[in-house]
Amino acid sequence: MSFLIRQTLIYAVPLMIVALAGIFSERSGIINLALEGIMIFGAFVGVLFVRIVQQAGWFNAAYQNGNWIALQGFVLLTMLVAAILGSLFSLLLAFAAINLKADQTIGGTALNMLAPALVLFLIRILVNQNTLQMETGGAAGWFMVKKSMLGYAKDQSMGFLGSTFLDKVYFATYFCLLVFLVLSVILYKTRFGLRMRSCGENPQAAASLGINVLKMRYTGVCISGALAGMGGYVYALTTANCSANGDVAGFGFLALAVMIFGNWKPLNVALGALLFGLFKCVAASFSTLDINGDGVFALAEAGISTHFYRLLPYLITLIVLAFTSKSSRAPKAEGIPYDKSTR
Amino acid sequence: MKEKLTSFWKKNGTRSVVASLLSILIGLLTGSLVILIMGLTTPSLGLKSAWEGIRLAFFGLFSTGRNAAGQLSFGFNPTSVGNMLFRATPVILTGLSVAMANKAGLFNIGAAGQYLAGTCATLFIALSIPSSAVSPALIWLLAFLGGMLAGALWGCVPGLLKALLNINEVIACIMTNWIAANVVTWLFDISNLKNVAESTKSGYIYKTTFNNVATSKLGLDKLFPGSQVNGGILVAIVLAVVVYIIMSRTTFGYELKACGANRHAARYAGIRDKRNIVLSMAIAGALAGAGGSLYYLAGNTEFFWNTYQSLPAAGFNGIAVALLAVNNPLGVIFTGCFMSMLNIAGLQIKNLTGYNEYITDVIIAVIVYLSAFSLIIKLWLGERKKKPTPAEAKTTEEKKEAQK
Numbered sequence: 001m002s003f004l005i006r007q008t009l010i011y012a013v014p015l016m017i018v019a020l021a022g023i024f025s026e027r028s029g030i031i032n033l034a035l036e037g038i039m040i041f042g043a044f045v046g047v048l049f050v051r052i053v054q055q056a057g058w059f060n061a062a063y064q065n066g067n068w069i070a071l072q073g074f075v076l077l078t079m080l081v082a083a084i085l086g087s088l089f090s091l092l093l094a095f096a097a098i099n100l101k102a103d104q105t106i107g108g109t110a111l112n113m114l115a116p117a118l119v120l121f122l123i124r125i126l127v128n129q130n131t132l133q134m135e136t137g138g139a140a141g142w143f144m145v146k147k148s149m150l151g152y153a154k155d156q157s158m159g160f161l162g163s164t165f166l167d168k169v170y171f172a173t174y175f176c177l178l179v180f181l182v183l184s185v186i187l188y189k190t191r192f193g194l195r196m197r198s199c200g201e202n203p204q205a206a207a208s209l210g211i212n213v214l215k216m217r218y219t220g221v222c223i224s225g226a227l228a229g230m231g232g233y234v235y236a237l238t239t240a241n242c243s244a245n246g247d248v249a250g251f252g253f254l255a256l257a258v259m260i261f262g263n264w265k266p267l268n269v270a271l272g273a274l275l276f277g278l279f280k281c282v283a284a285s286f287s288t289l290d291i292n293g294d295g296v297f298a299l300a301e302a303g304i305s306t307h308f309y310r311l312l313p314y315l316i317t318l319i320v321l322a323f324t325s326k327s328s329r330a331p332k333a334e335g336i337p338y339d340k341s342t343r
Numbered sequence: 344m345k346e347k348l349t350s351f352w353k354k355n356g357t358r359s360v361v362a363s364l365l366s367i368l369i370g371l372l373t374g375s376l377v378i379l380i381m382g383l384t385t386p387s388l389g390l391k392s393a394w395e396g397i398r399l400a401f402f403g404l405f406s407t408g409r410n411a412a413g414q415l416s417f418g419f420n421p422t423s424v425g426n427m428l429f430r431a432t433p434v435i436l437t438g439l440s441v442a443m444a445n446k447a448g449l450f451n452i453g454a455a456g457q458y459l460a461g462t463c464a465t466l467f468i469a470l471s472i473p474s475s476a477v478s479p480a481l482i483w484l485l486a487f488l489g490g491m492l493a494g495a496l497w498g499c500v501p502g503l504l505k506a507l508l509n510i511n512e513v514i515a516c517i518m519t520n521w522i523a524a525n526v527v528t529w530l531f532d533i534s535n536l537k538n539v540a541e542s543t544k545s546g547y548i549y550k551t552t553f554n555n556v557a558t559s560k561l562g563l564d565k566l567f568p569g570s571q572v573n574g575g576i577l578v579a580i581v582l583a584v585v586v587y588i589i590m591s592r593t594t595f596g597y598e599l600k601a602c603g604a605n606r607h608a609a610r611y612a613g614i615r616d617k618r619n620i621v622l623s624m625a626i627a628g629a630l631a632g633a634g635g636s637l638y639y640l641a642g643n644t645e646f647f648w649n650t651y652q653s654l655p656a657a658g659f660n661g662i663a664v665a666l667l668a669v670n671n672p673l674g675v676i677f678t679g680c681f682m683s684m685l686n687i688a689g690l691q692i693k694n695l696t697g698y699n700e701y702i703t704d705v706i707i708a709v710i711v712y713l714s715a716f717s718l719i720i721k722l723w724l725g726e727r728k729k730k731p732t733p734a735e736a737k738t739t740e741e742k743k744e745a746q747k
Contacts, residue, residue, distance in 0.1 A: 105513055109659070109662055109711060113663075113707065113710075113711060114705060117704030121698075121701035125698065156646070157545070196466065199607075250652065256514070256517065257517075303530060305533075308529070311521070314521045318515065
C-alpha cells in the first residue's frame, strides 16, 4: 500500500504542478500548448545544471559526508534554475502570442517541436549519446531521502505514515506540493490573482479598470513556464533517474488533460492529478502491485492489459469532456489576442 | 513592365510565397547560428566544422560526400534525390491532411494519431492475408484502402465531438493521438506480426515484403539508383491534385471553405455545417492514414510497435508543411519535398560532420514558429512597398468595383 501511494505521488505531483502551469497561462488568456516542450527543456536544463555542478565539485564533500540536507539544497537550486530557464523559454510563446498576436495553438506547437529538437541536438554534441545523465552516481544515491538519514536503524519500523511519506521519497515532491498550495491561494485569494483571472475572462473590462493586460498576460505565461520547467525537472529526477533524453512521454499533454478534467480549478486539478497519477503508477507496476499486502497480485490477476491503464487517462478526459462540454468553463478570452480597440 | 511588377507584388499569393520563403530563410539562418555557436564553444568542433555544417544545412541534398582532399564536394546526387522523394511521401500526405482541415477552419493536430491508425490497419491487412492465396497487388490495394479508411474513422472522432458537442478539436485531437499510440501498441502486442524471424531486431513489425507485398517502383529506381523511392510519391501527388480540385472546383469544397470562414454564416446560407465538419475531418484523417500506409507499404521500412510513449514525427511535420504552403494543396507538394530535403540534409550533417540530424528539426520548428505570425510578416511586406499614388489607388478601386 505504501508503495502504491508513494509511486502515485511521484507521478501525480509533476502532473499537478504542470497542470497548474497550464491554469496560470490560460487564466491570463493565453493557451499554452507548449507545456510538453517546456517540460522537456526544463528537464534538460536541470540535468545539465546537476552535471555542471558535479563537475565543479561544489557538493561532492556534502555527498561524501552524507550531509543530505545540503544535497536537498542542491535539488532546490536545480529546480530554481530549471524554473528560470523554463520561464525564459516560454517568453518565446508570450512574445508571439501577445506582441505579434500570433495563433497561439501554432506557436505552442512550434515550441513543442523546438524543445526536443534543440535538446537532442545539444545532448548529442555534449555527450555523444541520446541520454544526458548525471556526471557521477544516480538520483537515488544523491537526492533520495531514506530512513537511515532520519535516524532510524535498518530494521526499525517507521510506522505506516512514516514508511509511506518519509522513506525513499524525494523532498522535491513535497516542495512542489507546497508551491502548488501557495500559488493556488495567490491565484484565487489575492488581488493580483483576481486581476490575472479577469484578463482571461474579459480583458477589455480589465483594461478599463486600469489593469495592464499585456503585462498580466506576460506574467501568466512566465509563471506557467517556470512551473512547467520545474515540473519537467522533477519528472526527470523522480521517474527517469535524473536523466534527460528530449522526451517526457506525453506528460505535458497529460497535464493539459488534467487541467481540462479539473475544469481550470486548482482543487479539482489536484484530485485529477492524483487519479491520473494512480493510473500511471498502476500501468507502470501493476503486475507486481500488492495492494493490501496479502501476497495476491489482484490487478495482475484481473487480467486487464497494462495498455488499458495507459490509455485510460486520455480516454477519461475525452469522455468527461463529452459529458461536461455544456458546463465546462474554459476562460472566456483564452486564445484571443488582446486588441485594445475591440470592445 | 513596372506596373505589371507592382500588381504582381500586390497579389495575395505572391506575398504568401515571399512570406514563406522568408520564413525558410530565417529558419535556416537560425539553424546556422545554432551550429556556429556550438562550433565556437565546443573544442572538438571548431569553426571549420561549423562552416561545413552550415553549408550542408543549406545544400545537403547536393552533397556527394568528401573528396580525396577531405573537402566537402557537391553535385547531383541521385540517391539523395530519390530518398528525398521517398521521405516526402508521408509528409506531403499529412501536410494535405492538415491543410484540408485548416481550410474548413479546423486545426488538425491529430494527424499523428490518424497516421498511426492508417499504419496499423495497413500492416494488419498487408501481413495477415496470405500472398499465396491472393495476388500481392490486390493485397496492396486492400491494405492501402484499409489504411485510408482507418485514418478516416480515427479523424471522425474529433470531428464528431466538434460537430455534435462543440468540443475544441485541438484538445480532442491531442487526446485521440495518445489513445491511438496506446491502442496501436496494444494491438501489435497481442498480434503475431512481431518480427521474430530476425532475432537481432526487437520491437519491430515484419516488413511488408515478408508477405511479398510492396509498392511498385514504377521504374523510379532506375531514375534514382540506390535510393528507396517508389510509386508512393506519385500516389501522393495524385491525391494532392484531387484535393486541389475538390477544394477549388466543387460545390463541396466551396461549402467546406465557407464553413471555415464563418460557420454560422454558412449555416444561415443553408450549408450543413455539422456534416461538413465531420466530413472534412474524415478526409483529413484518410489523407494522414494514407501517409502512414504508403510509408510502411514501401517494403523497406519497419514499424517500431512499442510506440505508446511517442508519436510519429510525420504527423507534426505535416503541420509545418501545410503552414508553409499556406494550405494550398499543390503548394504542399513542394513544401513537403522541402521538408524531406531538410531531412536528407540532416542525415548528411550527421554522416559528414560532428553535428547531428536534430539541427534540421530545430530549423523546422523555427519555421513553424514564424508561420504562427505569417500574417504579420505579410502585412509588413505590404507596408514596406511605398504607398500607392492617388492615381494608382483610384485604378485599384475601379478594379475592385469591376470585380464586384
